[in-house]
Amino acid sequence: MQISPHVYQCHIPDTHAMHPGGTNIYFVGDPAEEMVVIDTGDYDRDWTRQILEFYEKLGKPKITRIVVTHGHMDHIGGLDRVQDAMQAPVGCHPKLAKKLSMMVGEKNVVKLRSREMLQTGGGTKIRALFTPGHAEDHVCFYVAAERVLFTGDTILGASSSTVEKLDDYMKSLGQLSKLRAEIIAPAHGPVVPPPRGRNLSSAYMGHRNGREEQVLAALAKGITSPDEMVKDIYPKNLKKALRPAATRNVRQHLEKLKNEKRVVEIPASYKLSD
Ligand SMILES: [Zn+2]
Structure with missing residues (x-):
């Protein structure tokens, strides 16, 4: 589906509990000239088939770069096969270069620079934005002329995302909201x-700040364990598959609050040594 003059969305329906609404691969540029591909999907062979079918439907344009968000x-997972089919260099966060080099060979991997501008067909310019938080090697991409922001897993379309480092994540959201x-x-x-x-990045920040308030409120009530906080904060009918992610989220908030010296961690339990 075409979502703006130079942005095409290849949608892959998938049933993962953490991906409500499936997964998207994007083709950016002019199909009659050149394009950049954003992300390459999971290892699943069927995903790769869908990406390559989409590429064929676009008329197999020359791909100037395959970039990955994280x-x-x-x-x-699909990078090896997608890169083989498109024969394009792969751009990624410098911290990811080693891993990708093992998949597609060092000569095919280009380390992106922070705020680097990529150019492709139709005069399309794509800005790479280093946005750690969901993962330390996360990169978002922005086509300013069409006001399209590719958020990877930093901002999702139908749910909140998981976070590796909340302090970084909030900074990244701040950068995107500007x-x-x-x-x-x-x-x-x-x-x-x-x-x-227009307001999704700010809404995401608001959501996280709201969670932080809830964690502080739970602490004020005397709730001390992350599991108990999840029960206090999240809806009672929270899907079982989402519970570990909820607990991780609460832990992230506690970690951030600890770094800010607003909360102290008390080692609480003991076991016999192995
Ligand atoms: Zn993902």
């Missing part, structure tokens, strides 16, 4: 058009 398997994006093109879930797309 090193999680559902974004790089762009004047209109359309959020996430790696999972539906593309979010305006008006909601």
Whole structure:
């Protein structure tokens, strides 16, 4: 599906509990000239088939670069086959270069620079934005002329994302919210058009700040364990598959609050040594 003059979305329906609304691969540029591909999907052969079918439907344009938003398997699992079919250099965060080099060979991997501008067909310019938080090697991409922001897993279309380092994540959201994006093109879930797309990064920050308030409120009530906090904060009917992610989220908030010296951790339990 075409979502703006130079942005095409290849949607892969998938049933992963963490990906409500499936997964998206994007082709950016002019199909009659050259394009850049964003992400390469999971290792699943059927995913790769869908990506390559989409590429064929676009008329097999010359791909000037394959870029990946981060090193999680559902974004790089298909890289080997996709790169083989498209014969394009792969761009990634410097921290991911070694891993990808093992997949496609060192000569095919280019380390992106922070705020680097990539050029491709139709005069399209794509800005790479280093946005650690969901993963330390996360990169978002922005096509300013069309106000389309590719958020990877930093902002999702239909749910909140998991976070590796919350302090970094909040900084990254702050950076994204300063762009004047209109359309959020996430790696999972539906593309979010305006008006909601315009405010999604700020809404995400608000959501996290709200969670932080809830964690502080739970602490004030005397709740001390992350598991108990999840029960206090999240809806009672929270899907079982999402519970570990919820606990991780709460732990992230506690970690951030600890770094800010607003919370102290008390080692609470003991066991016999092995
Ligand atoms: Zn993902």
